[in-house]
Amino acid sequence: MNRLPEGVLLLERGASEFGLVKPTDVQAFYPKAPIINGLGDEISRIAGDQLVRATGYGSAFSGDASKTSLMDLMLIVGNPWTFYRHISQLREVKLGTTRLPGFHAEFNQDKGNFYLTTLYLPGSVRQAKIAVTPLDELSKHAERGRPGATEEKGSLYLAGRMHKAMFPIFVDNASPEEREKIDWSFNRARIDGIWLALGLMPRYFDFDQLAGTYVNLSYIADKRVEKANKSRTLLDKNYEDYQKMLVPMLNGFEEKGIISRIGGKHGLFEKNVSLSEEDVRKFLKESASNAFKVNFFQNIWTMGPLNGILYGLAKVKRARG
Secondary structure, three states, X not given: OEXXXXXXXXXXXXXXXXXXXXXXXXXXXXXXXXXOOOHHHHHHHHHHHHEEEEEEEOHHHHOOOOOOOOEEEEEEEOOHHHHHHHHOOOOOEEOOOOOOHHHHHHHOOOOOEEEEEEEEEOOEEEEEEEEEEEHHHXXXXXXXXXXXXXXXXXXXXXXXXXXXXXXXXXXXOOOHXXXXXXXXXXXXXXXXXXXXXXXXXXXXXXXXXXXXXXXXXXXXXXXXXXXXXXXXXXXHHOHHHHHXXXXXXXXXXXXXXXXXXXXXXXXXXXXXXXXXXXXXXXXXXXXXXXXXHHHHHOHHHHHOHHHHHHHHHHHHHHHHO
């Protein structure tokens, strides 16, 4: 550890201070799910008996969707082999390359798989993209969201998505133990996201500065096609939810002396302990490199080359629009 000239304690990778704020210290935040008639039943039909939890995520739930946006859903599943045997029999789920369950289960190790599907809801048909993540993989990815957190190579590919506040729950079949594991994973990813954002803050900062940087982390670490100022729009449209999610964790950072509240009408904070900006930017660059490889050399085989190209073109069109 080194002390910077301005008095901030600079942490090396693996420093014990990273464990001061624990995922079990706060209740995991999930926003209230919007009422979408029949959605929970349709997700359960498609996912089968291996579905642990189904949540929404992305623009359809953050208030930034266009008319042609897909509904994004994350399916947290138990046994991926059994799960893929079930959905391989459903023609509305577009399994790319092959419909062999083992192929997709193997690709689901160390990453989430993405697929396009059709949802048949009462009175409407919706197109959706589903992200399939085995429960064990969710925890592994949550542990890799900070430089040097584990011996495994770090990445924000999934952990960065878990930073977001908009994960409304539509189906929850989790046992108490599974629910505890999911909550731990989301909180771990989000706490590490605060550590990353803190490393990019000046010595004195306010909530909006930190929140804006925090929300933008996953877009730096995965340079996917998005609308201009996506992260700023995301924060503005969901500001109260981000406050509800981040403030309890920031209180923990304050209680442990990592940051101090200056007070006053501007609500300034002072950082006392931090990652270095150099370490954070290096980590984000490594994450972006990993995301490129996953997006273009792995996801294309599970979604299917043609489906992937058509999806990408549609997303570019939405972003430009």
